[in-house]
Every structure is written in C-alpha cells, then in structure tokens.
Amino acid sequence: KNNPVVAIDGPSGAGKSTTAKTLATAIGAGYLDTGAMYRAATLAALDAEVDLSSADEILSALNEAKLEIGTTVEDPYARLNGESVDLEIRTERVTAAVSQVAGHKKVREHLISEQKAAINAARKKGGIVVEGRDIAEVVAPEADLKVYLTADEKARASRRALEIGATASDTAEDIKRRDKADSKTTKPMEAADGAHVIDSTKLSVVEVVAKLLALLNDRG
Numbered sequence: 094k095n096n097p098v099v100a101i102d103g104p105s106g107a108g109k110s111t112t113a114k115t116l117a118t119a120i121g122a123g124y125l126d127t128g129a130m131y132r133a134a135t136l137a138a139l140d141a142e143v144d145l146s147s148a149d150e151i152l153s154a155l156n157e158a159k160l161e162i163g164t165t166v167e168d169p170y171a172r173l174n175g176e177s178v179d180l181e182i183r184t185e186r187v188t189a190a191v192s193q194v195a196g197h198k199k200v201r202e203h204l205i206s207e208q209k210a211a212i213n214a215a216r217k218k219g220g221i222v223v224e225g226r227d228i229a230e231v232v233a234p235e236a237d238l239k240v241y242l243t244a245d246e247k248a249r250a251s252r253r254a255l256e257i258g259a260t261a262s263d264t265a266e267d268i269k270r271r272d273k274a275d276s277k278t279t280k281p282m283e284a285a286d287g288a289h290v291i292d293s294t295k296l297s298v299v300e301v302v303a304k305l306l307a308l309l310n311d312r313g
C-alpha cells in the first residue's frame with residue numbers, strides 16, 4: 094500500500110529516533126517525533142514559569158506560545174515562537190520535567206490532535222513514520238505497521254549517553270526514573286496489540302530497518 098503510516102513505540106533509548114528516521118528515508122516518508130512535541134511543550138511551560146501541576150496553566154502557556162514541529166527527516170525541527178529549540182528541548186532541565194507535563198490528560202489531548210492532523214496530511218503524500226510511546230494504541234491505531242522497539246537496560250543507557258554526551262551510569266538512573274514516571278500515563282514497557290516486537294540490543298540500525306522493510310513488504 095502507498096503512503097504507509099508506521100508507528101514506532103518503545104522506552105527511552107531503545108533506538109526509536111535513529112530507526113524511525115532511517116526507515117522514513119528508505120521509503121520516502123515523512124517523520125514525526127512526538128517526544129519532541131512533549132519536550133517543546135515542556136520548554137514553553139518552563140519558560141512561562143507556570144505551575145507544572147496545573148494542566149490549565151500549561152495549556153494557556155501553550156496557547157500563547159507558537160509551537161512548531163517539522164514532519165520530515167531532512168528538517169525535523171522544533172521551534173518555539175519562531176526560534177529553533179532543537180538543542181534546548183534535550184537539556185536536563187526539560188528532560189527532568191517532561192514526564193510531569195506529559196502526564197496531564199488535557200495536555201495530551203491537545204498534542205494528540207495535532208499529531209493526528211499531521212498524520213492525516215501525510216496519508217496523502219508519502220506516508221509517515223511516527224515515534225513515541227502511545228502511537229499504536231492511541232494516536233494512530235489504524236497504522237499500517239506497528240512496531241514495539243526495545244533493548245536491554247544497559248544498551249539503552251549507553252545509547253542515550255552517546256546521544257546527550259553524558260556517562261552511561263548517569264543516564265541509566267535517568268532512564269529508569271523516566272520510564273517509571275511515564276508508565277503512569279502511557280505504556281512504554283509494553284507492546285500494543287498487533288505490534289511487532291523488535292529487541293535491538295544486539296542488532297545494528299541497518300538490521301532493524303531491514304526487518305521493518307520486510308514487514309512492510311509482507312503486507313503486500
């Protein structure tokens with residue numbers, strides 16, 4: 094089928110971003126990083142100095158800020174009020190607060206409706222690979238291919254460390270804390286119904302993407 098929608102879920106550090114971007118490039122599809130949306134929303138709330146325990150305050154900060162997320166591999170930008178925040182959304186300040194912001198149902202509803210709109214637009218041109226925690230179950234239950242990507246704790250920590258330039262032991266703690274906090278909202282440690290489980294601990298990016306391409310082809 095043309096213009097496929099591919100959902101890639103999994104815990105932090107499982108290799109979702111690299112896999113999703115590589116697959117999107119291989120099939121000429123768009124790319125949406127929903128984690129970047131929660132991170133940019135968190136940055137907007139932190140900058141507005143609102144009470145992070147209040148969904149309404151966060152939403153009003155979001156309504157005042159102009160939040161934009163790119164939907165292509167070439168330019169997967171995050172912009173806040175016209176300014177690039179690609180680096181800022183990966184800082185410890187944002188990472189430490191994102192689970193709390195993402196824990197509010199109203200905040201999720203707001204971002205999920207934007208995610209659904211981006212997916213609908215991509216359905217008409219090239220399809221899209223979407224990564225997150227709740228894509229197969231909530232955001233795009235109609236996805237053509239659902240993948241649950243995981244890896245053992247050690248591999249996830251060292252990948253995350255490479256990404257952010259910290260030590261693996263620092264991030265092992267951070268990952269555990271975030272997976273636990275996220276489990277109250279989404280199911281980062283569980284595969285959705287109908288999802289293909291891929292453990293990337295011992296696989297290279299190329300090997301994982303080859304598996305996904307085979308699964309896409311098998312659909313006929």
Ligand code: C5P
Nearest residue numbers: 127128129131191192195225226227275
């Ligand atoms: O994927 P990433 O680590 O950038 O996600 C950042 C955070 O955003 C997660 O820890 C989680 O709290 C939230 N998130 C979410 N649902 C998604 C994607 C991310 O709640 N679909």
